[in-house]
């Protein structure tokens with residue numbers, strides 16, 4: 001997804017959070033700060049989780065033509081794509097990335113969770 005599309009998606013969701021919270025605030029005139037935060041936090045986590053997911057994809061899908069194993073130097077093999085849900089303090093991040101495995105030592109990489117060699121592109 002390109003920058004403008006990602007920006008539009010993010011801002012649309014941020015605006016929806018604002019609208020929901022504003023309406024909620026209008027209906028809960030006696031709400032305490034903690035109650036407001038309790039209403040807002042899950043929405044913030046959902047929004048930030050999606051943004052983190054977009055940032056992970058910003059430089060590609062994690063599939064590389066050639067990746068050399070950092071442990072043993074063997075050429076790694078692509079194992080297609082894998083999906084993971086990562087629970088982060090900012091929210092749940094859904095990640096779908098290329099996965100590579102070393103046929104020699106079994107090391108796997110799922111960038112950016114594990115570091116890919118600097119020359120991988």
Ligand SMILES: [Zn+2]
Pocket residue numbers: 069070071072073074102103104105106107
């Ligand atoms: Zn290896």
